[in-house]
Amino acid sequence: MLLFLQALLSGTLTGGVYALAGIGMSLVFGVMNISNFAHGDLMMLGMYFAYFAFTLLHIDPYVSLVLIMPTAFLFGFLMEKVFISRVIHHPHQNQILLTVGLGLIMSNTALLVFTSDPKILTTTYSSSAFNLPGGIYLSVPLVISFLITCGITAILSLFLLKTRTGMALRATSQNREAAQLMGINVAKMSGIAFGIGTALAATAGALIAPTYYIHPLAGHSFLLKAFTICVLGGLGSVAGAGVGGLIIGVVEAMSSTYISSDWKDVVVFVLFLAVLLLRPQGLFGKKGEQ
């Protein structure tokens, strides 16, 4: 029972950070109808950003988010304007390949510049933990990351629900043509969506940097997790991605505890295929687009 609760709680905490990456990807998918295969590599860049902000400038990884988010937003916005916007009406295979290519450029440039030695970001609280009554302990960096994730998600929800830009984003996501006819600048919305998606990916990367190995090819496994989260929640559904992230985090922690940590990714991908087989629209998606 103790083991179960422990896995449930730490899974939820990790899942929160996964959710952030998943939400970013889902937003891009919803607004632009593009599967962003560079998403994992954007997370990897966020990890390195946090690492160098900490080692060179001595900025705490959580404080460095203030720098990372606007930089990543700008990076994503420009990436959309220079590359992605040019294939928005192409067949989706071309869109996928373009983002694959951009991802390869990012990860392999990182490999050249940062070399393949994994880096570890060690803060004073990296290995400390909160001890809860009953013998459960929660890693301090994971708790902080989870709280920050909740804050960012809340702000993002308010932005999407209450502001004019947020409403325009949701309108574009529902029906691009109709939104354009209503006078919404859909090209600008694509840029904003991709910028937010990139910012969320980089933030997720920075948030897990204190608890993971930082490596140029780390994005690869996060990419597949982000996809699983999106499909689980229903491609394009932001709320679904949030819940999907928590589910994946818990599933991962449970399979590490009860099967073995070697097989946890396999369990996640089997879950992914099972969702495709049984409920392809995802837990919260609408039927019809599959």
Added chain:
Amino acid sequence: MKQIVLIVILAAVAAAVPLFVGESPYFMGIMISVLMMAALSSAWNLLGGYAGQYSFGHAAYFGAGAYTTMILISLFNLNPILCIVAGMVVACIIALITGSIVFRLRGHYFALASIAVAEIVRLSVLNFEFTGGAQGILLSDVSLWGLDLNSKNPFYYGMLLVLVITLAITAQLRKSKTGFYLQAIREDQDAAASLGINLAFYKNKALLISAVLTSVLGSLYGVYIRFIDTSAVLDLKLSIEIILTAIIGGVGTLWGPVVGALLLVPLAEMLRSNYLGDVLVNAGLVSETSAFGLFLKENLAHAHVLVYGIITVLCILYLPKGILGLFRRVK
């Protein structure tokens, strides 16, 4: 018919190449890689190019062939031909599972699911004991009908044979009913379905043919190198290389994958052997002892995937139909 004649002529020319090169193992090695990548990419093209189903997990079928063959040879010392057949069966099973799950869906889903299947295969092979796990499988000795398997020639002709078969199947398919059905599915799935084409059946058919051919190449590769591990035969990187080769040559064309392989494989080899770095140094552009020169020497060999990335981006933006597509447009 014209295409079949062309395939036979070019195959005859390719078959004569070892006679002239004689004993240059280095050149033969590169040629084998070119033939293998051309065949892999052609096999992928059957599914991706004609049916429009972009598989991002073809490494799974390559690895299925390679691992089945290597395990059977190292454990039971079976005849390699039997092992290749066993590899085909394993690839078929994986393909049928993948196909039955994802071909009811459309668009992004097939690409995503094909990666998931390939990752499940890769991680399973990595975690199981009998597959050698992270250490891979090393084969000390193998024999077949008294052929000299230490020389490169049997593998050159083996790869060439598979390439010719793949091209012949492609050429035939383009004019067959199945081929037209596949192209109809690629162009408009709903229209194809409304005309009575069984989408799942024909997509599965294309996937099966493609997977079986890919697994044979994997088996040949395993026996040729005599060492396999997951990073060599099951990695996502391999799946992406296969697609890039087809994209650069021209997706959905008969000769595109061959053209792509002739360009990309030697390019990768040049980068890997640091030929490009040597050229820059010899041309006096970069001093060998300067920090930048040392950096190039140290790292340029790892840069071939970066170059692939750049080529992909440029290709999608400026040449989405590939090199052969360019000629077709001019005509």
